[in-house]
Amino acid sequence: MRLKVDGKEVEAREGALLLEVAEVPTLCHHPHTETQGLCRLCLVEADGRLLPACATRAQEGMEVRTETEELRTYRKTLLEWLALTTDLSLAPDLQALLARYGADPGRWGEVAGRKEREVLRDNPFFLRDYARCVNCRRCVDACGDGIMGVYALTWEGRGLLAHPTTPLGRPLPETPCVFCGNCVQVCPTGALRPLALEVG
Template sequence: MSDAALFTLDGEDVPFEPGETILQAARRAGRYIPHLCWHPEFAPHGSCRICTVKVDGRMGAACTVRAASGLDVQSATEELNAQRKTLLQMLFVEGNHFCPSCEKSGNCLLQATAYQMGMEGPHFEELYPDRRVDASHPDMLLDLNRCILCELCVRASREVDGKNVFAIAGHGIAAHLVVDSESGRLVDTGFAATDRAASICPVGVILPKRRGFVIPIGQRRYDEGTAADADRQEAS
């Protein structure tokens, strides 16, 4: 890596390898950029826009913009964090997120990122959409109330499991997660509890049955640290 393979992130130099995105390079350097739909196992998706940064004064998703020498990247600014907070507030009101009763509380990336951004309430009027819970599968539960349309389960099922169990249907506010069966029920697909798609959901949509609340409070992923702490630990 040459001395020129550097960009600045909030005024500090960050080295990068050829082909890395801004987000990848930042994580490797121990620098946190908030994100929801990005995952190290898959190609960048750029759908949630939580990782939006300013690159030489122009907005771009840190998970898709390639790092380049001399870029001036801003992330931890009041403006960008306010935008992230607004996006998170919109995600909370578009679904039915009742954190105190959710099995993923303490292990939920959406919840942890909201804390990280200082979100104290939904701000917008809650929509309370009528979404179903699919308990048809013998081993897994599908609670569509919490889906944030990150498409991680879609990509995992397609690219790792080779099954194409999940897809996103509809557009805009009507977009929703569907399963590949005539009945629309998870039990009528080839989905298995051992699939990568069964364990990749960052929120509480895809859950194993008969294992509820097995991790005690205080030992969950974000109980002892922030989303930034967990991200740095995973990247190291």
């Protein structure tokens, strides 16, 4: 099928996501998990509507715009608030996006709500540092339906208080975790990282 992306005609296979045919920034999407449409960083304008590129299928004749002034402003603001509330120092891809969109978290002044959480060291392989978590849910999905199907990680809380955890808050060795490392591999911020890379 053929559609237009930023004014140029492109070919797309039947059933392709817009994320596959357009270069769009994303955070929650990962090719090996099923998480879709959470972060909203990949919003595009498709036939006059704002839609997440990671959850929208390409259609014949569709007209897609990926970098309108409205979308750039939206992404800039979203990234600024992520930087205000979360430690992104181990997230080079997000830091690059902050630079790309000219994000300046400081323009909002002092904002309450910075995540402060104790680093969890409950196993010999990796640590859980949820002060760095951007709530993308990749780890929970990788542990559950996306890859492993063991469900050693789950979700708790809402809004800024939301974060991955274990069932009943148990230490990882007391869960079905098999320490495969898939959750660490899909984490984009270092919230889950090997003990060998521990900082601070």
